[in-house]
Amino acid sequence: MKKLKKILFYSPDFNLCLSLLVYLQDKYNITTTTDLSILEAVSENSTVDLVLMDTEPSGVIEKLCENIRVKNSEVPIILTYVYKNQFNEFEKKMKTLVNSIFYKPYDLNEIALKMNSLMVQ
Amino acid sequence: MQKFYNILVPTDLSINSTAALDYACNIAKDSGATIHLLHCIEIIPTMHNRGPKGPKATPDSLNKASKEIKKILENFPADNLNIIEVVKSGNPYDQILNYAKDGKIDLIVLATHGSGKLINSVMGPVAEKVTRYSDIPVILVKSSLLSLPKDFKQGNTAAAESWAR
Numbered sequence: 293m294k295k296l297k298k299i300l301f302y303s304p305d306f307n308l309c310l311s312l313l314v315y316l317q318d319k320y321n322i323t324t325t326t327d328l329s330i331l332e333a334v335s336e337n338s339t340v341d342l343v344l345m346d347t348e349p350s351g352v353i354e355k356l357c358e359n360i361r362v363k364n365s366e367v368p369i370i371l372t373y374v375y376k377n378q379f380n381e382f383e384k385k386m387k388t389l390v391n392s393i394f395y396k397p398y399d400l401n402e403i404a405l406k407m408n409s410l411m412v413q
Numbered sequence: 414m415q416k417f418y419n420i421l422v423p424t425d426l427s428i429n430s431t432a433a434l435d436y437a438c439n440i441a442k443d444s445g446a447t448i449h450l451l452h453c454i455e456i457i458p459t460m461h462n463r464g465p466k467g468p469k470a471t472p473d474s475l476n477k478a479s480k481e482i483k484k485i486l487e488n489f490p491a492d493n494l495n496i497i498e499v500v501k502s503g504n505p506y507d508q509i510l511n512y513a514k515d516g517k518i519d520l521i522v523l524a525t526h527g528s529g530k531l532i533n534s535v536m537g538p539v540a541e542k543v544t545r546y547s548d549i550p551v552i553l554v555k556s557s558l559l560s561l562p563k564d565f566k567q568g569n570t571a572a573a574e575s576w577a578r
């Protein structure tokens with residue numbers, strides 16, 4: 293049996309976690325979490341092929357991405373959120389830490405394509 | 414798109430860990446899935462419990478765990494839901510992963526304590542290892558019920574209000 297790529301998805305919204313899990317479970321080995329601390333622990337210590345985060349940029353998220361980059365530099369990170377001008381300050385730095393940013397509303401197919409291309413690299 | 418038929422909810426019997434049951438019940442209501450509520454008694458090998466098949470839990474501890482699970486289920490409005498109670502002994506994440514494989518589980522819902530000190534919490538390392546080794550989809554839910562009073566029950570609004578304050 294073909295081993296599926298492991299995706300870790302974080303969102304504080306449980307319904308979004310469940311929806312994305314249902315959408316992606318046929319193609320990927322997916323874990324979703326509403327707990328930011330587990331995202332950090334799992335992505336630093338485990339063999340995760342991609343991290344997908346649905347959260348607004350902030351100092352906390354910036355620090356988290358930096359930690360992931362230090363301990364697991366190869367793992368691709370995708371960030372999704374609703375664009376607001378006030379995030380400009382964080383966005384410049386975030387763009388150096390994550391592989392891709394999608395603004396809401398987004399097309400899930402586009403994200404799926406991006407995920408595939410990042411995991412092939 | 415795959416439907417859920419069997420959902421595994423591991424619990425260490427704390428209120429925090431059983432918060433996952435609430436989420437699982439909601440998923441099961443929509444999908445008609447069976448919930449497998451699993452508690453694993455962790456046995457640390459000693460001179461006395463070492464045997465050819467590894468350390469085993471005593472009948473007393475198994476009975477106690479069974480009673481605790483029944484108590485937990487009394488507080489859940491699980492009408493029309495099929496919930497299977499399971500008690501196992503051994504290493505929690507091994508038991509969770511083995512049960513998930515053998516029980517044809519298609520979703521694991523596990524609560525984390527959300528303390529920020531994940532590695533030092535009880536369910537933290539279990540959640541981390543389950544995530545690492547599971548081939549089955551996993552949802553890790555952050556429990557916000559860190560100091561829920563023991564007498565909390567549905568309808569006991571005074572206890573809930575006092576906890577919220």
